[in-house]
Amino acid sequence: xxxxxxxxxxxxxIFHRSGFHGARMQEIADKAGINKALLHYYFxxxxxxxxxxxxxxxxxxxxxxxxxxxxxxxxEKKLKTFIANYIQNLIENPHLPAFVIHEINHNTERLVEIFxxxxxxxxxxxxxxxxxxxxxxxxxxxxxxxxxxxIISLSVFPFMAKPIFSxxxxxxxxxxTKIMIERKHIVFESILNGIRQ
Amino acid sequence: xxxxxxxxxxxxxIFHRSGFHGARMQEIADKAGINKALLHYYFxxxxxxxxxxxxxxxxxxxxxxxxxxxxxxxxEKKLKTFIANYIQNLIENPHLPAFVIHEINHNTERLVEIFxxxxxxxxxxxxxxxxxxxxxxxxxxxxxxxxxxxIISLSVFPFMAKPIFSxxxxxxxxxxTKIMIERKHIVFESILNGIRQ
DNA sequence: GTCTATACCGGGATAGAC
DNA sequence: GTCTATCCCGGTATAGAC
Numbered sequence: 001x002x003x004x005x006x007x008x009x010x011x012x013x014i015f016h017r018s019g020f021h022g023a024r025m026q027e028i029a030d031k032a033g034i035n036k037a038l039l040h041y042y043f044x045x046x047x048x049x050x051x052x053x054x055x056x057x058x059x060x061x062x063x064x065x066x067x068x069x070x071x072x073x074x075x076e077k078k079l080k081t082f083i084a085n086y087i088q089n090l091i092e093n094p095h096l097p098a099f100v101i102h103e104i105n106h107n108t109e110r111l112v113e114i115f116x117x118x119x120x121x122x123x124x125x126x127x128x129x130x131x132x133x134x135x136x137x138x139x140x141x142x143x144x145x146x147x148x149x150x151i152i153s154l155s156v157f158p159f160m161a162k163p164i165f166s167x168x169x170x171x172x173x174x175x176x177t178k179i180m181i182e183r184k185h186i187v188f189e190s191i192l193n194g195i196r197q
Numbered sequence: 198x199x200x201x202x203x204x205x206x207x208x209x210x211i212f213h214r215s216g217f218h219g220a221r222m223q224e225i226a227d228k229a230g231i232n233k234a235l236l237h238y239y240f241x242x243x244x245x246x247x248x249x250x251x252x253x254x255x256x257x258x259x260x261x262x263x264x265x266x267x268x269x270x271x272x273e274k275k276l277k278t279f280i281a282n283y284i285q286n287l288i289e290n291p292h293l294p295a296f297v298i299h300e301i302n303h304n305t306e307r308l309v310e311i312f313x314x315x316x317x318x319x320x321x322x323x324x325x326x327x328x329x330x331x332x333x334x335x336x337x338x339x340x341x342x343x344x345x346x347x348i349i350s351l352s353v354f355p356f357m358a359k360p361i362f363s364x365x366x367x368x369x370x371x372x373x374t375k376i377m378i379e380r381k382h383i384v385f386e387s388i389l390n391g392i393r394q
Numbered sequence: 395g396t397c398t399a400t401a402c403c404g405g406g407a408t409a410g411a412c
Numbered sequence: 413g414t415c416t417a418t419c420c421c422g423g424t425a426t427a428g429a430c
Contacts, residue, residue: 003395021218022303025424038396040425066365095302101357102299105292106219108360115364122365140390145366145376146383152362153354158346160298160357163305165349167312168263168319169342179342186343193337194391200413222406235414237407 004042006032012053016095019102020050054111057100059118064089066119069126075133078126079191083155084184090159091180098160123148139195147195154187201239203229209250213292216299217247251308254297256315261286263316266323272330275323276388280352281381287356288377295357320345336392344392351384 001009010032014023025046029036043049065086069078090097104111130144158165158180166176198206207229211220222243226233240246262283266275287294301308327341355362355377363373 018303019216019218019299021216024422026422035397036424037398037426041395044425046424098298098302101295101361102216104360105295105357106215112360112364115361122367127366142383142387143376143379145362145368146380146387148366149355149362149376149380150351150387152358153350154347156358157350157354160302161346161349161353163301163309164298164312165342165346167309169324169345170319171342179340179346182340183343183346186339190339190343190347190387190391193393194387196390221404223404232415233406234408234416238413241407243406 003032003034003038007034007039007042007049008052011049012057015050015053016093016099019099020046020106023050054100054103055114055118057096058111058115061096061100062115062118066123067121069123070121075129075138076192078129079151080188083151083188083191086155087180087184087187090156091177094159094162097156101160137197140197142195147191150194151187151191154190155183158183200229200231200235204231204236204239204246205249208246209253212247212250213290213296216296217243217303220247251297251300252311252315254293255308255312258293258297259312259315263320264318266320267318272326272335273389275326276348277385280348280385280388283352284377284381284384287353288374291356291359294353298357334394337394339392344388347391348384348388351387352380355380 007028011023011028014028014031018024023046025036025039028049029039032039039049043052065082068082068085071078073081104115126148127144130139130147133139134141162176165171166173171179204225208220208225211225211228215221220243222233222236225246226236229236236246240249262279265279265282268275270278301312323345324341327336327344330336331338359373362368363370368376
């Protein structure tokens, strides 16, 4: 693995774990097996390095997950596939949501710009698809906005709140992961039952 | 308002907005209308000041919300009341969840201890109550853990993800608040429809 | 490209006068 | 209790040798 790639991988890990202000260039250098000077040689500043990471995270979020909602797939199948894929992504990147949420709440204007610029289309087609399902009488009359919020909330939040939920429910790491895997199915069923006529 | 109280109010605001590492003692002093030295006179260190704030937030979360789940109230009424009250609290403290989640993911051991020590009982009675409802055939056979996660996820996450959702759904501040108010009802209905037989 | 050494500054903390 | 002045460390960034 080349030096640049090694830096990016390490920096992503540290930023995800500690946030921008909590992250230390020294720790990134150490974990990447180089020294601080080399970090600046490759990325000029902490800010630019951070920018690389979060730009990638935001566009990945959109490319790998949200964009799928805009595709031409029947509603129920789309719902099922989206949730399963999204939760699988989160199992592989459990720190990502808390990181993105924290950072976007702090530097909102700047990061929202990056977010927008990665999105070819925001999920307007999915919203339309929900409206159509309502007209057809297949699902209850609920604002599509709420349905979208529900899908994402149920999928994402338990990853962010792991320390709290595992304390409240007395679950160790292994048990927690098992619960997260179950949620691929549970979230789909909960959403579907919640909106079916 | 006395100096100490003034400091706490200001510090809470700044910590909520910026997190521990992002917060600046200088800004807290400025906004509180005093100088840095006085901050240290009252609270010794940034760490101790932070501790005051988050301890209060965590115990408030438990006292004002989670404890209610342990009370002796019929299931459906409890669900409705809890969600409405919880979301109302979040409307009044929209930055609180992102702050708590961020901090507890970083200093997990320490903050989980504070969390535990504020909780007389974790929601074991509520879990039992759900199990009873399942046995009675009133609700579907789903692990109570998932139901609890669903309730909290649907209530909390949209507050944390405001910058993302408002971008995706093209909602301004006023429209967003309106949606949050609607959710007192929507979340209750979604949960109930999702678990009813 | 990679290193060591160092400059530079921001920010938490303290001393001491009032 | 409140202030001004200052210390001092940690952390980003740069200079310059190899």
